[in-house]
Amino acid sequence: MKILQREELWIHTHFITDCVYLPDHQAREIRAKIARVLDELGIVFGIHFDSRPGEKGLSVVLECIPLPESMRKIESALAETIRPIPSQPRKTKVEIGPPQRRLSASRR
Numbered sequence: 669m670k671i672l673q674r675e676e677l678w679i680h681t682h683f684i685t686d687c688v689y690l691p692d693h694q695a696r697e698i699r700a701k702i703a704r705v706l707d708e709l710g711i712v713f714g715i716h717f718d719s720r721p722g723e724k725g726l727s728v729v730l731e732c733i734p735l736p737e738s739m740r741k742i743e744s745a746l747a748e749t750i751r752p753i754p755s756q757p758r759k760t761k762v763e764i765g766p767p768q769r770r771l772s773a774s775r776r
Contacts, residue, residue, distance in 0.1 A: 669753040672725060674743065676733050682718070683746055686755045687726040690717065694753050698728065698746075705745040709738045 675682045695717055702715055713731040720727075728746060733739075 669750040669755045671743065671747050671750070679731075679733060681730040681733050681739070683728040683730070683743065684725050685728060685750065686724075687750075687753070688756045690726055690753070691757075698749055698753075701749045702728075702742070702746060705742060709734070709741065711738065711742075 669685050669687045671683050672686055673684050675684065699715060706712075706714070711732060711734060715731065716729050718727045718729050719725075728750075730742065734742060
């Protein structure tokens with residue numbers, strides 16, 4: 669996953685990514701890692717995730733617009749954090765077949 673662009677809207681900063689789907693456990697991991705960076709910078713606002721119908725990608729929304737130096741550090745930390753996360757879920761194939769009878773161990 670990677671950051672495609674950054675937008676500052678009203679009082680929030682949106683980091684728009686190429687992510688199609690983000691599992692809950694990875695969202696928690698991103699929140700925890702970025703919370704540490706925000707704490708180090710003295711920023712008391714958090715992040716949340718947003719996706720809108722008709723728009724491609726998931727936005728990681730920082731609930732403030734920090735000063736330029738802090739913004740660079742946050743964006744760098746976010747890019748590093750999300751880099752190993754795949755932007756699309758892996759494809760799975762599900763096949764439904766007729767039920768099969770299994771023999772128990774005692775009947776073999």
